[in-house]
Amino acid sequence: MTTRDLAGDLRRAVPGLRGALVGAAPLAPFTWFKTGGSAEALFTPADQDDLATVLAAVPREIPVTVIGLGSNLIVRDGGVPGLVVRLGKGFSEIHVDGTHIRAGAAAPDVKVARAAADAEIDGFAFLRGIPGSIGGALPTNAGAHGGDMAAILVEAHGVDRSGGPRTYSRDDMGFSYRHCAVSPDVIFTHVLLQGRHGDAEAIQAEMNKVTAAREASQPIREKTGGSTFANPPGHSAWKLIDQAGCRGLTRGDAQVSPMHTNFLINRGAATSADIEGLGEEVRRRVRETSGIELRWEIRRIGIA
Structure with missing residues (x-):
């Protein structure tokens, strides 16, 4: 990879940067395979505004790559050139309002499923069987056990390559099997999801069924x-x-x-x-x- 000091250049370009920015950062610890090289620069933004500010400062010729929990990811051994963005605690919130759930892109799928079950919201149990985060589930329309993201998404929010905010309805996402039509340059930051009122015991039974099936077969x-x-x-x-x-x-x-x-x-x-x-x-x-x-x-x- 290049010998430029990308992390240093960005610190100088964004003096008000609040997140963590590290050069030559090993990525293997962040993947479930525990393999792969380093990021030229790894940025963990404090929040969406911090992310937008840094993206606006990154020259267009420098690639930007986002990673989540690393559950469905191979980082090649030669490392990742450019800026790697990893969303952390500032994007992991989960809030329940009636049958709606607002979740940050870094929220683990399993925790969203648990929050829905605790609130007696049906339609989220399939997330118990998907390793990874909500942000990673969106581009692939992740699904399992008869459910997928297209069935529960109301709208998704993100930031584009220039740092501009973007909002997508379910129809805007262009969902199909394990795919969505949104540009890969968009980094999703949070979502609004909707289920339906359900019976607590039935939801828990479905969660247990998903867990048992996963443990028995994977x-x-x-x-x-x-x-x-x-x-x-x-x-x-x-x-x-x-x-x-x-x-x-x-x-x-x-x-x-x-x-x-x-x-x-x-x-x-x-x-x-x-x-x-x-x-x-x-x-x-x-x-x-x-x-x-x-x-x-x-x-x-x-x-x-």
Whole structure:
């Protein structure tokens, strides 16, 4: 990567900066795989105004990348050039008002599901099965167990590449399966969600069901990145991977989970190159055996 002092340049350009800004910051500790290189500069804004001010000061030629809880992310070993934004405590609030929930983009999905259950709001239990944060769930229209973000979103708020505020209704999001149409340059900051009044015992039973299903079928105690590939239309990714003979397949210390073939795991000493390379080998074998092209659901950023 470049030898410029991006963090220093931004501190000088934004003397009123209130968040944390660190140069050459390791990113592996922030990912569930625990692999990958460093950010050229890592910024944790204090709040939306702080984020907007810094984005407005970043020259257009410098890339800006946002990360969340790192649950569905591969940071490549060469690191991430430009500014990496990681939303923290200033974006983790959760407020309940009737059947509405306002949540910051850094709020973990599971905590939003818990807040909804405590308030007897139905429609949020699926979030219990999605590792990650609300901000990460929006671009992928994350879903599980019969629910997805499109079903509960009222509006999403964010900041664009120039620091300008943006607001999107559910229709504006252009949701489809594991996708939304909003520009990836927008950093989501908070959302308004809506469920419906429900029965406390029934909601808790649904939460327990989601938890049990996840623990029984997914390698949640491993260093993993969650679901690796999106399900192709009419197919289950895990079945295609299994039929291609990839269950337990390894590359270096990366492995296709023997428990759930649509999960890759780091057995301890894998590099990001091992994990991504294993994923590409899985895609190749599935393509050869079924003629179907698997699409990565895990986000991959940085320089290989």
